[in-house]
Amino acid sequence: MTATRQDALKNAIGFITQLEATSATLQGLKEGQGLNLVEWGWVQPRIMDLLGAATDLCQAKVYDRTWLAGCSAPFYAAITGLWQRYAGAVDEVDATLKAEFAALMVNAVEVLGLPAETYDYGLLGLTPDLDRSIVDEAILRHLPAKGMSIQGKHNQNESDEVLHQRQTEHLVQRLAEAKALAPLMEVIDTMGLLHASAPAKWQDAALFESAIKMFTNPVALGDAQRSKVETFFRTIWPVVDTHDFSGGSINEFINMAKSGLVPEAETLIVRTLPHFSALYSSNAITLLPAIERYTTLRMAPLIAKIAEAYNNGENDREALQAIMGYQLLTAEPTIQENLLQFSYDGHFKIIAQIVANERHEKFDPTEFKVNETHLNDLLAEFIAQRPNAINQMADDPYLGPIVRTLPCYYVHKLETDLGL
Secondary structure (H helix, E strand, O other), X not given: OXXXXXXXXXXXXXXXXXXXXXXXXXXXXXXXXXXXXXXXXXXXXXXXXXXXXXXXXXXXXXXXXXXXXXXXXXXXXXXXXXXXXXXXXXXXXXXXXXXXXXXXXXXXXXXXXXXXXXXXXXXXXXXXHHHHXXXXXXXXXXXXXXXXXXXXXXXXXXXXXXXXXXXXXXXHHHHHHOOOHHHHHHHHHHHHHHHHHOOOOEOHHHHHXXXXXXXXXXXXXXXXXXXHHHHHHHXXXXXXXXXXXXXOOHHHHHHHHHOOOHHHXXXXXXXXXXXXXXXXXXXXXXXXXXXXXXXXXXXXXXXXXXXXXXXXXXXXXXXXHHHHHHHHOOOOOOOOOOOOOOOOHHHHHHHHHXXXXXXXXXXXXXXXXXXXHXXXXXXXXXXXXOHHHHHHHHHOOOOHHHHOOOHHHHHHHHHXXXXX
């Protein structure tokens, strides 16, 4: 081995040792007393020394940023974990500490590069400069590097293409959550460009699934941004098999409509709703009322099909939640006699859950309110079909006060008192 190669190897080993020591220090601080201005003043020079060593390796032109990025995942995991612990423990983040931390992370990204899994570490959203550095790194190095595939997405042994899709989904979602819309639009532009240049490598369904993550929540888009997103999805969806998104993205489609892309959302919703898996992939109770509220689509024709599925014992709980949610949370006349053939006395509890709004998929009471007239009619219909449930319903803390005012309850009570 030549002296030059020996020196390069020695320097690389020294850098790795320094990287491991710095990462261990950060991890220990995270697990110990945490971060504050005093600790930051002590740890910041160590990180700067590490970045200086990395710069020396690059300038020697023996090791490049790709190698550095591959080595740096433990460092990023430790330092961002330390920051997240600090930010979660204080009522208000110290502005000076935040600015210095973000500036140092910009420097780290420029020197070390960025391992793809860093998208999960919570760096996005701290400052615009840091968002820009991360997105530049993604666009220049990560996005073009691999293709995308949804094949085997749920298998443990995922291909590089599937992992790349997951990383891109995280990037898009986190940029949207951080309201970093300018860099987000650059990512969308890049995905469209890569798809156009190598459509076989960049599978349409995988691109679609990655991009739709921007609507995990509603997004406040400007006119130009909305136009850009419209163009992207209109380009992608005609060649995406409906089966590829047979319900899993229904919440994102609704949020797309909330974000002003109503025609695009309607196209996707219409293609998705025939797959009843949409009932599993959302809050079934508010699914249909939300679609009616934020689009021009009417859900009444679909109710009969969902009711048929419930009556045939298919998807029974989710189907019942969807129908009852639609019946109770909309203003249009929705209660149809014998539409549902209630199969269990205990299914009245779904009505109670909607009234109580205590399910884990709670709905916003300012967005949806229980229609009292529909509630009375639905309870009467349920009791007519499942009379043996009336006493349980009368004892329910949420339904009891209503049930005990219904004419059918007085008839039942009179018959019971008379021994009939």
